[in-house]
Each structure stands twice: as structure tokens, then as C-alpha cells.
Amino acid sequence: MHVSYEVRAGDFSNAGNVSSTVKGIMKKLGIAPVHIKRIIVALYEAEVNVVAHSFGGEISCVIEPDSVEIVVADTGPGIPDLELAMTEGWSTATPEVREMGFGAGMGLSNIRKNADRLSIDTGENSPTRINMHFALNEGESNA
Amino acid sequence: MTLKEVVEIVNGTVLCGEESLDREVHLGFASDLMSDVLTLLEDDILLITGLSNNQAIRTAEMSDILQILFVRNKKPTKTMVDLAKEHGITVITTPYSMFRSSGLLFGNGLKPVY
Numbered sequence: 001m002h003v004s005y006e007v008r009a010g011d012f013s014n015a016g017n018v019s020s021t022v023k024g025i026m027k028k029l030g031i032a033p034v035h036i037k038r039i040i041v042a043l044y045e046a047e048v049n050v051v052a053h054s055f056g057g058e059i060s061c062v063i064e065p066d067s068v069e070i071v072v073a074d075t076g077p078g079i080p081d082l083e084l085a086m087t088e089g090w091s092t093a094t095p096e097v098r099e100m101g102f103g104a105g106m107g108l109s110n111i112r113k114n115a116d117r118l119s120i121d122t123g124e125n126s127p128t129r130i131n132m133h134f135a136l137n138e139g140e141s142n143a
Numbered sequence: 144m145t146l147k148e149v150v151e152i153v154n155g156t157v158l159c160g161e162e163s164l165d166r167e168v169h170l171g172f173a174s175d176l177m178s179d180v181l182t183l184l185e186d187d188i189l190l191i192t193g194l195s196n197n198q199a200i201r202t203a204e205m206s207d208i209l210q211i212l213f214v215r216n217k218k219p220t221k222t223m224v225d226l227a228k229e230h231g232i233t234v235i236t237t238p239y240s241m242f243r244s245s246g247l248l249f250g251n252g253l254k255p256v257y
Binding site for chain 1: 175176177178179181182186192194196197198199201202204205206207222
């Protein structure tokens with residue numbers, strides 16, 4: 001099953017709508033709650049990042065019986081120093097983002113913790129593309 | 144403790160989820176940082192927060208947390224309460240501070256996550 005959704009920059013009141021929709025789909029498909037939770041936490045963090053830090057983007061999910069593949073792709077402005085951005089507690093969030101309860105500098109590390117495989121293509125003044133892979137077989141999960 | 148006991152201990156008001164007041168909750172987590180909440184593996188949690196916006200409800204939804212206590216008389220909007228109802232989340236408000244609420248609940252047996 002393949003679904004994709006647009007995410008608008010700065011639209012904080014709707015941040016989380018995509019994650020909520022995908023969570024509903026996964027529940028209907030009967031995916032185990034332990035997997036749904038880690039997938040949705042990672043997706044929600046990524047969705048908030050697109051709203052908070054990017055010019056907007058798209059989330060697409062491919063849900064198979066034994067895996068879930070999520071691509072979160074925005075149109076920039078990119079992350080100049082990815083290693084620094086992955087550091088827990090480091091954040092460039094605006095006061096507006098912090099007022100929403102985010103900007104603690106935990107987002108990317110939360111994504112890394114929950115995904116079985118993660119790759120991030122980004123750079124200064126570039127789009128950012130995050131690929132997350134989740135194995136649904138109990139033995140493969142690292143969460 | 145039950146949610147009914149939570150309400151009594153913090154002199155709270157229930158905004159939605161009255162039908163679940165007999166539900167037991169064993170852990171408490173107090174934070175205004177939603178990413179901190181999203182690190183929690185447990186879901187048998189009372190989220191105690193002063194952050195009154197949609198993201199508090201969304202974060203509870205994503206984390207499978209079924210009860211939120213808003214401190215310092217924070218008044219969740221109708222949109223927030225509707226969202227909470229949609230996901231079966233009980234919303235309680237208290238005039239007490241986060242510190243006082245947490246202290247009272249801890250003293251009455253609600254366990255910390257860490």
C-alpha cells in the first residue's frame with residue numbers, strides 16, 4: 001500500500017495530521033502496536049521538522065506486510081551540518097516552534113532511535129530527504 | 144491510582160473522558176517539551192503539562208498516552224478537546240502548578256518514568 005501527503009511549512013495547527021492519518025491506516029491493517037508506536041513517533045518528529053524548519057514537502061509511505069518505508073522530502077533550505085543536527089539537545093528552532101513544545105533538539109535522534117534503518121540526504125541550501133525503514137518482524141526490530 | 148483519584152488530588156476539572164475515570168494510571172511524566180514525551184517507551188502515563196496547544200494532544204495521541212493533566216488553569220481550546228475526544232484521551236485541568244501537581248501525585252503513589 002502506498003500513500004503520500006503534502007506538508008505545508010509553518011502550518012502548526014495541522015502539524016501531526018499526516019502522522020495521525022497514517023497511524024489510523026496502520027491500525028486498520030493490523031500492524032502490531034509496538035511497531036505502530038515507534039513508526040509514528042519517528043514520522044511525527046519528521047512531520048514537525050518539515051513544518052518547523054523547511055519550505056514545505058511531502059511524506060510518502062509504503063506499507064508492506066513485513067516492512068514500512070517512509071520518505072520525508074522537503075524543498076529546502078537543508079541542514080548545513082548534519083552531525084551537529086543529530087546531537088541531542090542541539091536545535092535551531094525559532095521561538096514560535098518552541099512555543100509549540102518542540103525545538104528541544106531531540107527530533108532527529110528520536111527518529112534515529114526508532115527507525116531500523118535511516119538515511120538523510122541534505123546540505124546547505126539543498127532539499128532534505130529522509131528515508132526511514134522499519135522491519136515488522138519482531139526479530140529484526142531494534143526498538 | 145485511578146483518574147478519579149488524580150482529579151481529587153489536584154482539585155481538578157474533567158473536560159472530556161469522564162467515562163474513563165475508573166481507569167488506572169501508574170506513571171507520571173511532567174514536561175512542556177513534546178520531543179521528551181516522544182522518547183518514552185511506556186504508555187501507561189499521565190502527561191502533566193503547561194503546554195496548552197494542539198501539539199500536546201497530538202503528542203499524547205502519537206505516544207498512546209490516554210490522559211493529560213493541564214496545570215495552572217490552562218484552558219484547552221474546543222479544537223483540542225474535540226481532538227482528545229476523538230482519540231479517547233481524558234483531559235483534566237488543575238489550578239495547581241506543575242511542581243505542586245507532580246509533588247502531590249508522586250506523594251500519593253504515582254511513579255516517575257525515570
